[in-house]
Amino acid sequence: MNKNWKPETMISHFAEDRQKYEGAVVPPIFQNTLFTFENWEAIDAAFDDRINTAIYSRGKNPGVDIVEKKLAQFAGGEKARLFASGMAAITAAVMHCISAGDHIIAIKNIYGPANNLISVYLKKKMGVETTFVSGNDVEEFRNAIKPNTKLIYLESPSSAIFSIQDIKSICILAKSRDIKTIIDNTWASPVFQKPLEMGVDLEIHSCSKYIGGHSDVVAGLIVGSAKEIDSIIVNEFELLGGKIAPIEAWLLMRSLRTLPLRMKAHQENAIKVAEFLEAHAKVAVVNYPGLQSFPQHQLAKKQMSGYSGLMSFKLKASDLSQIKTFFNSLQIFKIGVSWGGHESLIYAPAISYLKELSPEQFDRLGISLGDMRISVGLENADDLIGDLSLALNTIK
Structure with missing residues (x-):
């Protein structure tokens, strides 16, 4: 690969050996469970390097391998591993970093199931303790460190309120105390944020969101150093069994070719929608890092090269x-729990958070029934604004 290629060019061609597949412009789907060998010596040698050899598709699959190499290169990591879902990736990454009795520091507004994993499940099963901080000040992390702290879990921007953490400063602190760092970078995607370059150990994505982009794939991703990913492959990945299917990896490869273009379009639409909402009399506040009025806008500009299409706002109701009535009046914005696809969606976080979290956990998030989360898709921005305007006019 030419090192001077820009991301749009690299993501289309990197890791593809088209001559190997008779010049096919799109690599084939390796829809098979196992790979055979000529003799005893060949399969014996394969087991000596089972991380890098196709033996059984729960381990390595050539089609999946192409996508992992593209994503690792794009994110600035040495190696990547795809999983069956974002939660499979989160669980594997967290389990890789901790042992029974360890302590985790996490920001308050992380993805609900991830919150449950570290604060409820791991506490009950492994005696793991978690301290939650707002993440707005590096000193919060410093003050929360205990002798048994092994992991700092970040999500920047965070769920629901989209708060930003100073990633580089937190990583410097973590490395000085021999603490691992994980970040959920799904919101920004590898297009707009490169946490590994800022010192993060493991970067996680729900590929169901922007990387997939078409609302037709459920998948997860971990990117990091070859040493870290290889360890995850032979432990958490292999033992927990969260493999991705070949067809789903192939669909992700399809999506990667348009990812930079889609992210730019999501950003353009989202900024227009956010500015409209911010100026509307029926909206109390808009949480979107791309707005100049956002409290951490300068930090967002420093850490990210752009902004995605996910935001939240609070109704004055x-x-x-x-x-x-507002929620049900929208026509273009469909009601749905996910985000990051081509279509615009709306969701009220309180609906699921009240079911997924305890009242205490919900209170810590600082959200209310009037908080709306929207994923701004690829439709015409004026049409999206018109849809929101009609719905907002129903509020008295």
Whole structure:
């Protein structure tokens, strides 16, 4: 690969040996469970390097391998491993970094199931303790460190309120105390944020979001050093069995070819929608790092090269019936729990958070019934604004 290639060119061609597949412009799907060998010596040698050899598709699959190499290169890591879901990737990454009785520091507003994993499941099963911080000040992390702290878990921007953490400063602190760092970088995607370059040990993505981009794939990703990823492959990945299917990896390869273009379009639409909402009389506040009024906008500009299409806003309404009327009046914005696809979606985080989290956990998030999360898709921005305007006019 030419080292001077820009990301759009690299993501289309890197790791593809087209002559190996008779010049096919799109690599084939290796829809098979196992790979055979000529003799005893060949399969014996394969087991000596089973991380890098195709033996059984739960381990290495040539089609999946192409996508992993593309994603590792794009994110600035040495190696990547795809998983069956974002939560499979999160679980594997966290389990890789901790042992029974360890301590985790995490920001408050992380993805709900990830919150449950580290604060409930691991506490019950392994005696792992978690300290939650806002993440707005590096000193919070410093003050939270204990002798048994082994992991700092970040999500920047965070869920629901999209707060930003000073990634580089936190990583410097973590490395000085021999603490691992994980970041969920799904919001920005590798297009707009490169946490590994800032010192993060493991970068996680829900590929169901922007990397997939078409709302037709559920997948997860971990990117990091070859040493870290190889250890995850032979331990958490192999033992937990969270493999991705060949067809889903192939669909991700399809999506990667348009990822930089899609992210630019999501950003352009989202900024227009955010500015409209910020100026609307029925909206109390808009949480979107791309707005100049966002409290951490300067830090966002420093750490990211752009902004995605996910944001939240608070309605100037507390009556549930009015909130539901607004919610149900939208036509283009469909109601759905995910985000990052081509289509625009709306969701009220309180609906699932009240079911996934305890009242104490929910209170810590600082969200209310009037908080709306929208994923701004690839439709015409004026149409999206018109849809929101009509729905907002239903609020008295």
